Amino acid sequence: MKCLISETTEEERRLIAEKALAISLSGADRPSEETLELVNDYIEGRKELQEIEQLVINKYKHKEDD
Secondary structure: OOHHHHHHHOOOOOHHHHHHHHHHHHOOOOOOOHHHHHHHHHHHOOOOOOHHHHHHHHHHHHHHHH
């Protein structure tokens, strides 16, 4: 499945994000505003999924270090 910004349209990225959010909501609370902003950054072509993944990993690594 193509997910890179250069390989997808904004509408395709929106559908990818909607599917991912639907899956995540099946067993969890509503995503935080920060998470929704990251999703929007992907949809609008500002951040690749890999970059968002790394931001999330780094955020939780820092929480563990505290």
